[in-house]
Amino acid sequence: MSDPNPSPTVEYGRNTNRADVLIIGAGISGMTTAIEMIRKGNGRNFIIVEKGNQVGGTWNDQRYPGCCCDVWSHLYSLSFEPNPNWTREYPGQEEILDYLVDIAHKYQLYKHIRFNTSVEEARWDDTTNTWQTKINRLGSKDSEFGKEYMITSDFLVSGVGQLNIPRYPDIKGVDAFKGKTMHSARWDWDYDLKDKRIGIIGNGATAAQIIPEIAKVCKSLTIFQRSPNWVVPRDDKPISQTWQNIFKYVPFVRRRYRAGLMDFRESFFDVVFETKSPVHEFMMSASKDHLAAQLPGEKYAKLREQLQPHYAIGCKRVIITDDYFPTFTRPNVVLETTPIEEITEKGVRVQDGTEHEFDLLVLATGFKTTQFMYPIKILGSNRKSIEDIWASGASAYLGITVPSMPNFSMLYGPNTNLGHNSIILMIEAQALYINALIKLIRSARQRGRNLRIEVKPKVTQAYNDEIQARLRESAFADPNCNSWYKNEAGLITNNWSDNVVQYQKRTSTIHWDDFDITGTGADEVKTEGKTSWNRVIEETQISNAAILTGLVTAAGAVAAGALYRSSLKTLLRS
Known part of the structure; x- marks a missing residue:
């Protein structure tokens, strides 16, 4: 029997390069953002572009001998996707990549991902309140269909991370070696x-x-x-x-x-x-x-x-x-x-x-860690580039949003790296925060409106002053060492200034007066007050002693109940 619908069911001319959200990077950050969109009811109208040939980000790129994680495997995994089958206390690169591939399959992310695809630049359009992102096809066969194209999105998310672009040493004759x-x-x-x-x-x-x-x-x-x-x-x-x-x-x-x-x-x-x-x-x-x-x-x-x-x-x-x-x-x-x-x-x-x-x-000279987003060109409101905004060093409100960059967020951004705990804990908190912003913008679009949400410069400045004051008192600021946590001027641009729990608490609420909210749907948005959600609580809430006491008490209650039932049966028989 012939196909009664031989033509494509999708209306001819429909733009497949139009999405609610464009996510740059299919590493842990990009994947978590996409998964939270699905879990929080923000839909599947997202596109993920990935420069590499597989999900995993740095865990797909890093394949050197002995490559492994410095965080325990059961802590270096998503809270909502625990892996009981880790084979070692500290996971190796292969096992982490397998874990991330499995998650991508479970949430059907592959149909949203465009591999061997790089972002050249992203420009904010003030007239439509959308991002116009220029995409390059890196695969030779794909590029035959057109090397470049544009993706239009209401929201843009950077999940490129800090360990992305290799840094080569600034040593005389670095290209002279014949071996x-x-x-x-x-x-x-x-x-x-x-x-x-x-x-x-x-x-x-x-x-x-x-x-x-x-x-x-x-x-x-x-x-x-x-x-x-x-x-x-x-x-x-x-x-x-x-x-x-x-x-x-x-x-x-x-x-x-x-x-x-x-x-x-x-x-x-x-x-x-x-x-x-x-x-x-x-x-x-x-x-x-x-x-x-x-x-x-x-x-x-x-x-x-x-x-x-x-x-x-x-x-x-x-x-x-x-x-x-x-x-x-x-x-x-x-x-x-x-x-x-x-x-x-x-x-x-x-x-x-x-x-x-x-x-x-x-x-083994690391990455260009302080050059966030490099080499992607990001042009925000009034064509202001992120390079100009960060001329004195990268900064972002909560490490997530940047002034003059409407409807834009990043994960593992400035001052969100940790020196003591798992970065996954930070990424999950960021993905929840970003999805709260996405929800507001999607809701406006569904009503035929548009929104522009932009963090206020004074809010970002006050936040950055606060954390930098604290960082200056930390070991990170010791003048006796250089590290990838600092830029060339000695400014600590990479690390967070507190523990994970405090970051989770700060990012579990959006104070709307921290943002300028405009657009055709702005009148329908409550710009005062706040929106809060339950953070992911994973630290110990009840001590081992309390649990043990509870077990003993429960065991005593069970024993007492058994004794009572036995006595009752004896009494009834008599």
């Missing part, structure tokens, strides 16, 4: 490391994961250290099948376990913000003891001196590892602390004139 060069974020697995002379520039968290792995197979490994890092034990171990089953079939245990992990991480907030506190001293002592235990005795005295930091712990990202220090005891590993003078055709020359020759040069 193989690879950035840690762009690892080439086709290159055989066996019997190779390798130099690695950088000794941060990424390098600390790569170094122990490649040292096992290479001929020689030279690590160029600019400054040492604070290192604490990792104590990673497998999660047994028994515990996986318990987490799966006894959800209370899993939730309680996650709450305990969050409590523990939150307790280390004072390490960074109370540099004279006992917990700060405890962490420094734990790190020193870890160094001494793994490089013991007079034999490693010089190494211990070279690897011991002399700045406040927390100023830079604290490295969590058990196999970094022991790698320096291998005969094929050298620590070079003399500053680099230049990169040559054969390798690296340091300032004392020594030239190290290599077959491979690994650049």
Whole structure:
């Protein structure tokens, strides 16, 4: 039988590039925003554009040897999508990516995602109160249909994150090396490391994961250290099948376990913000003891001196590892602390004139973390660019909204990174906040109106002044170290100034007088007052002692009831 409707059922000429919301990035931030749209009743009229070939963001991009997370697996997952089947206390890149792929399938996100697609620029249209975003097709076959096109959306969300664009070192001759060069974020697995002379520039968290792995197979490994890092034990171990089953079939245990992990991480907030506190001293002592235990005795005295930091712990990202220090005891590993003078055709020359020759040069030099949105051009109201707005350093109200950028929000934006807990906790709070804004704009559109919601400059300035004052008193501001938390002027643009719970509380309410709300639907919006919702509460609410007391009481009540029923039966029989 022939098809009674041979023509497309969608009306010819319908614009498939028109959406309520355009989300840039299919990493954790973009996916969570989309999922919350579905869960909160904001519909599925969204488009996600992703430069890569898969969901996962940084966990799809980062594929270097030893790549893993520094947050416990049960805490590095969405609260509403727990994974009882994590196989290790600390998850590896492959397992995290699998988790994110599974979530994308569950919520049917793939039909909304356009892979191998980049954003060149986004322009706000003051006449229609919409975003006009120029899209580039990166795939060769896709580009045959048209390399560029526009997406029109009522709302624009950036989920590009902070760990997106690799940063290459500003070293003389960086392009002169004739051997193989690879950035840690762009690892080439086709290159055989066996019997190779390798130099690695950088000794941060990424390098600390790569170094122990490649040292096992290479001929020689030279690590160029600019400054040492604070290192604490990792104590990673497998999660047994028994515990996986318990987490799966006894959800209370899993939730309680996650709450305990969050409590523990939150307790280390004072390490960074109370540099004279006992917990700060405890962490420094734990790190020193870890160094001494793994490089013991007079034999490693010089190494211990070279690897011991002399700045406040927390100023830079604290490295969590058990196999970094022991790698320096291998005969094929050298620590070079003399500053680099230049990169040559054969390798690296340091300032004392020594030239190290290599077959491979690994650049573990991180990302352009303080250049949010780079290289995307964002032009807001009156064609004001986000680059101009951030000329003195990136800032955003609650790390989410930016003045002169109507109907725009970002996740993992300025001053939302953490030095002590899971970023997923922050992302979930941001996604809820953003969806409250989206709901208002969608409601107006459904009534045939439009809305423009823009945070007031004075609100953003007051907020930024508040958090910067607090950050200046933290370990992040220690002048004795440089980190990716600061921009070139020393302004801390990346990290949050309090614990996670306080951020969750602040982002669970929108005060409408913080925003200028205009458009044809503005008269129907209550611009005074506030809109609040229940934040995701995951910290421990009831102590273990209270639970134990409750169980004992319950057990006593059950026992008493059983005794009463037994006595009653005896009495009736008599």
